[in-house]
């Protein structure tokens with residue numbers, strides 16, 4: 001008995017000692033890593049990460065699309081010309097908050113918790129900003145943050161409320177006692193000014209990471225006063241797929257609510273407020289309420305400039321009594337003009353930041369990134385918005401200038417994704433990437449066009465259904481040439497489930513409350529459907545090859561790869 005007690009005590013003491021030793025050792029190692037990171041950071045590059053909201057690559061002239069001559073973006077192009085342009089940059093989940101969560105954590109959506117727009121990130125996950133900060137970087141974010149947690153790992157922030165407003169928006173930061181306070185001006189210009197202010201006031205002895213997150217060009221595309229008349233006389237080309245009939249596709253492409261013809265609103269989106277008395281359904285009436293909640297913020301001078309532009313245009317539109325295709329094309333032209341006018345001021349903002357870096361001799365040791373939180377349809381397939389794994393929304397612009405490591409005029413064909421940003425910043429700062437981070441540093445791609453051994457496919461997963469625009473849940477895989485998509489899940493409206501849907505004051509709440517099961521909300525059937533595209537022969541993804549004879553082997557190979565991702569990443573597949 002005594003001997004047994006002795007043995008128990010002996011093993012307990014041994015266990016405690018071992019545990020203490022492990023804790024002490026881990027802490028010594030962590031301290032050493034932090035010290036090493038700090039040492040590395042001292043000579044490491046500054047990072048300026050500029051991200052707009054819903055800016056499609058089709059609307060950046062460096063990408064050479066059909067708008068590039070008519071609506072150029074000369075300042076954003078400078079980043080590409082002086083560095084690298086990524087032709088195959090993608091997101092993991094084409095929606096705002098999920099994309100921002102991928103950015104901050106380097107994790108896929110199901111790993112960081114932010115799968116849906118209003119779901120909320122798992123704030124216990126490490127943000128790369130925390131690691132940069134620990135390593136001696138000064139970290140700052142200005143503009144749209146849009147996540148449920150406060151910015152974590154930032155020395156300074158000055159952020160918009162939720163989606164933010166275009167005119168006279170509210171911001172919070174140390175200057176406002178961390179309460180939202182309204183400022184006078186246009187969101188894009190204010191964000192640029194606050195970014196410049198941070199650059200001016202920062203501790204100049206330390207490296208910095210500044211994130212500049214624009215609200216523009218997000219819906220409802222309200223241009224600044226100075227650009228209201230820009231592109232007035234331009235007739236923009238119409239995408240070849242504008243009158244797509246979605247044949248051969250799964251039902252998801254047909255049941256979405258994001259078409260220019262049917263879902264883009266004349267009052268809210270196209271600002272024809274004169275039509276308010278013709279709005280009949282409760283949903284349509286909301287359109288006016290929401291437009292007025294934006295226009296009500298304008299000062300009398302701002303409002304006068306606004307009316308000067310829209311009043312005449314609206315009258316001409318009403319007199320023309322357009323219907324059918326002509327109406328759809330008018331909506332396309334006018335939406336696109338407002339969208340591109342918003343982008344013009346983002347481009348100006350980029351120019352101001354680049355000028356500051358040049359004037360202050362920061363150009364050579366600063367990496368400047370320009371990207372968007374996802375892609376966006378500007379009329380392709382008749383759509384606006386994003387969400388789908390089709391190229392226009394899955395792809396995102398990505399341009400990086402960093403004279404220290406990237407030669408001007410470099411082009412990259414490597415498959416890269418927004419989970420790669422965090423590891424890239426860390427590796428540039430000489431910080432070891434935490435093991436659990438899923439993304440990969442882009443450093444090896446800086447030499448272009450594609451490094452040996454680079455990944456050969458990407459995983460995508462969209463979860464936000466039922467929600468605005470009613471895009472069905474889907475996941476899929478994209479290789480250099482092919483894409484396999486699987487739409488899945490129960491259909492119909494199953495009641496409000498997310499913050500935006502359950503909190504009075506949000507547009508989605510009002511819409512759902514008013515229209516439970518009618519109008520905006522459809523009663524879609526359950527879905528379990530696949531699509532397969534050959535992007536080389538069918539870049540517009542009009543011909544679904546899934547189940548077609550001759551594609552069995554290819555389909556099986558892609559399916560195997562997709563299943564591999566699901567298994568290795570432990571993707572929740574209960575609804576599949």
Ligand code: SGN
Nearest residue numbers: 053054095096097219220385468507
């Ligand atoms: C709002 C927009 C939607 C948009 C979502 C998500 N409607 O709800 O069109 O898809 O944001 O956008 S609006 O009429 O209120 O503008 S995201 O960029 O935040 O993901």
Ligand code: CA
Nearest residue numbers: 053054096373
């Ligand atoms: Ca967005």
